[in-house]
Amino acid sequence: MxxxxxxxxxxxxxxxGQLIQALQExxxxxxxxxxxxxxxxxxxxxxxxxxxxxxxRARAARFEEWADQDYRVELVAPREAVVxxxxxxxELWKRLAAGDLQAVRDWFQSHAATx
Numbered sequence: 001m002x003x004x005x006x007x008x009x010x011x012x013x014x015x016x017g018q019l020i021q022a023l024q025e026x027x028x029x030x031x032x033x034x035x036x037x038x039x040x041x042x043x044x045x046x047x048x049x050x051x052x053x054x055x056x057r058a059r060a061a062r063f064e065e066w067a068d069q070d071y072r073v074e075l076v077a078p079r080e081a082v083v084x085x086x087x088x089x090x091e092l093w094k095r096l097a098a099g100d101l102q103a104v105r106d107w108f109q110s111h112a113a114t115x
Contacts, residue, residue, distance in 0.1 A: 001013055001014070001041065001042065001043045001044075001097055002014075002041070002042045003018055003019060003022055003039070003040075003041050003093075004039060004040050004041075004042070005021075005022045005025060005039050006022065006025045006026055006036045006037075006038065006039045006057075007025070007036050008036070014041070014097075016090075016094070019041070019090055019093050019094070019097075020086075020090060022039045023039070023055065023086045023089050023090055023093075024086070025039065026038070026039055026055055026056070026057050026086075027057070027059070027085075027086045027089075028086075037056050037057050037058070038054050038055060038056040038057070039054070039055060040052050040053060040054035040055070041053050041093050041096055041097065043096050043097060043099065044066075044069065046069060047068070048068070049065060049066060049067055049068070049075060050065075050066045050067075050068065050069050050071075051063065051064065051065050051066070051096060051101060051104070052064045052066070053092060053093060053096050053104065055083055055089050059082050059083050059084070060080065060081075060082060060083075061080065061081045061082065061083040061089070061092070061108070061111075062078055062079070062080050063078065063079045063080075063104055063105070063108050064078045064079075065101075079105070079108035079109075079112065080108075080112070081107075081108055081111040081112055082111070092104055092107060095107075
């Protein structure tokens with residue numbers, strides 16, 4: 001599992017404190033840095049499926065599931081929603097970190113962005 005912060009720092013097996021810090025950079029910093037709009041958490045095995053949960057400064061959330069670490073084969077179409085606040089984003093990252101993919105899928109199912 002790897003957390004990539006808004007400014008590009010990667011953390012293997014991130015702590016809850018690192019997850020919180022990454023979300024604070026997104027949701028609380030008062031800067032309009034369009035070059036660094038998001039942070040994401042990747043969860044998966046070298047030989048197996050990989051999931052990526054991304055949040056943006058605009059509170060957009062995106063959940064992707066891939067067949068492998070190379071991002072070549074999507075298992076399902078990406079899911080998108082609006083995350084209401086930092087606490088919900090943290091809970092979703094914690095669920096992903098724990099391997100509770102169904103909880104993340106269910107949240108996106110009930111909060112799907114409409115187009």
